[in-house]
Amino acid sequence: METTTAPTDEHVRHGYTTNKDALLKRIARIEGQVRGIGRMVDEEKYCIDILTQISAINAALHKVSLGLVEDHVSHCVVDAAVRSQETGDQSIVTEKVTEVTAAIGRLLR
Amino acid sequence: METTTAPTDEHVRHGYTTNKDALLKRIARIEGQVRGIGRMVDEEKYCIDILTQISAINAALHKVSLGLVEDHVSHCVVDAAVRSQETGDQSIVTEKVTEVTAAIGRLLR
């Protein structure tokens, strides 16, 4: 899905790598929360308490998503804007904007 | 948070235990999906692909939530309705309905 590019270019495109450690910690915490609801089901805890935990996981995933959207727009889209300004090729921007909008649309559902 | 009751009563109250194995498998799969996005971040995959994966996790968690809501209403709320009919104490039902509605409200956010 991803075209292989030189490492330096990768770092320009993949903005989240700047906060990679923080992001990985957050995702590891969410993984632990999901394992936690597995344990709650196994121990036959009260449904409502499990639902509350799932809401917490949803909120944590939303934060991760938002962080990725922010990084993507500030790196990938902005990059495309500058390149399209230099080359006069507007389609680079349109493509990136359409792509991130579609991704946000999937998150909203 | 949960009052300790006899095992048999627990099983009446905690309806999800009937599909416990299927539910545990689903949760284990979600845990794997979360671990997967950790790996994607670590390997600096494309943001949009990670966002798509998060949308899939959201959808999977929604399904788990819905299953728990369905089990809870069909066991816990229905149970309370029958007991309140027998005892004439309406408050048992009101409490359960308020509780599940609040849980759904947290999921909607």
Next chain:
Amino acid sequence: METTTAPTDEHVRHGYTTNKDALLKRIARIEGQVRGIGRMVDEEKYCIDILTQISAINAALHKVSLGLVEDHVSHCVVDAAVRSQETGDQSIVTEKVTEVTAAIGRLLR
């Protein structure tokens, strides 16, 4: 979609009628909010401010939905539970629970 029944039965089934006036006021306010974003678009207001308004409408609609779910469970589902207890026909409850769960599922999307 709806089977026509005698007025009294309607009132038992349609629990929201108890707070009908409050509910109608809330919906009228949401209608005004939607008209408001139309006006904002017409006057070419700042996108972000319109998005903020839409978030407020989403929240208001969520509250209306939750109120309807609560009324539905406390009237319709509880009613079905009592009737199924009397008649021994469990399918009445199952049908109602499946129906409300599907409705909640559509709201979660």
Next chain:
Amino acid sequence: METTTAPTDEHVRHGYTTNKDALLKRIARIEGQVRGIGRMVDEEKYCIDILTQISAINAALHKVSLGLVEDHVSHCVVDAAVRSQETGDQSIVTEKVTEVTAAIGRLLR
């Protein structure tokens, strides 16, 4: 909240104006849908049918939001990117990206 600027600049900044008529039509349709649920409540229609209608309104509002996000990113953020490239002032972009991310975050809740 909005700084008053010359009309031409407005049109650059407020990208949604290009599809203004289509957008206004969509919003008018949503207004009608909200009025419709008011009528359903007034006529004491079945809760589940009203909930289904609310889900349709949610989906319609999501589409409007997404359209506004797309226009905002492709105009406002891209504009800021180009200006910041010209002036060397990165803060213009950062501000715009933070602003749109916050708006998306409010939609996700």
